[in-house]
Amino acid sequence: MKEEKIIVNNVEKVKITLDEIDEDIIKMLQKDAKTSYREIKDDLGISIGTIHNRISKMEEHNVIEGYTLKLNNEILGYTLTFLIRVNIDGKYTQEILEEITKKPEVCSVFHTTGEQSAALICRFKEPQGVHNFIRELNEKEHVTKTNSNMVLKEYKNSSIVIS
Numbered sequence: 519m520k521e522e523k524i525i526v527n528n529v530e531k532v533k534i535t536l537d538e539i540d541e542d543i544i545k546m547l548q549k550d551a552k553t554s555y556r557e558i559k560d561d562l563g564i565s566i567g568t569i570h571n572r573i574s575k576m577e578e579h580n581v582i583e584g585y586t587l588k589l590n591n592e593i594l595g596y597t598l599t600f601l602i603r604v605n606i607d608g609k610y611t612q613e614i615l616e617e618i619t620k621k622p623e624v625c626s627v628f629h630t631t632g633e634q635s636a637a638l639i640c641r642f643k644e645p646q647g648v649h650n651f652i653r654e655l656n657e658k659e660h661v662t663k664t665n666s667n668m669v670l671k672e673y674k675n676s677s678i679v680i681s
Contacts, residue, residue: 519575534579536680539564540572544582544680551585596641599669600648602655603634610660611635617658623651634665 520535536544542562546553555566562569576582591597606614611629615636619627626639642648648666655664 519572519579519581521579532579534581536576536581539568540576540581541680543569543572544576547582547585548677548680591641595643598642598645598648599672600638600640600642600666601669602638602640602652602664602666603630604636604638604655604661605633605663606635607660607662608635614658614660618655621651623647634663 519537519540522533522535524531524533539562543558546558546561555569558564558569559566573582591599604614604618615627615629618624618636618638621640623640623642624638625641628637629635630637640648640651642651648668652664652666655661
């Protein structure tokens with residue numbers, strides 16, 4: 519892993535460039551975050567100490583931000599996924615979006631360019647939940663319009679994949 523200091527919007531940041539070994543470690547962890555250091559060692563032919571040091575450094579620099587659980591939404595009853603676009607009066611955008619992020623049915627919140635101020639990805643168990651959520655959104659002061667689409671089929675849902 520190589521570190522390089524860069525300036526973004528007058529703020530000094532660290533840009534990280536991964537080498538092939540770091541990428542190989544990440545690929546294995548992306549396939550299964552429970553992969554043991556021993557399995558990585560056996561597959562990549564590098565020492566457990568090296569693996570530990572590299573993973574620690576990637577965690578320290580927030581290349582690896584955590585290890586999460588991927589739930590099967592359908593098995594848990596969340597069979598309805600909606601993409602909801604929201605228009606918000608400009609100066610209230612951050613306040614409204616921070617409020618929306620607290621809702622349990624909201625999976626992702628994006629502040630966007632274009633006609634809408636934001637896009638949300640939400641999951642629901644039943645149509646009434648969708649109806650209630652959209653009604654509550656439309657009743658919020660400073661929300662001027664919502665537009666929603668039901669997702670028919672999800673082809674991919676992941677973070678960036680190192681290839």
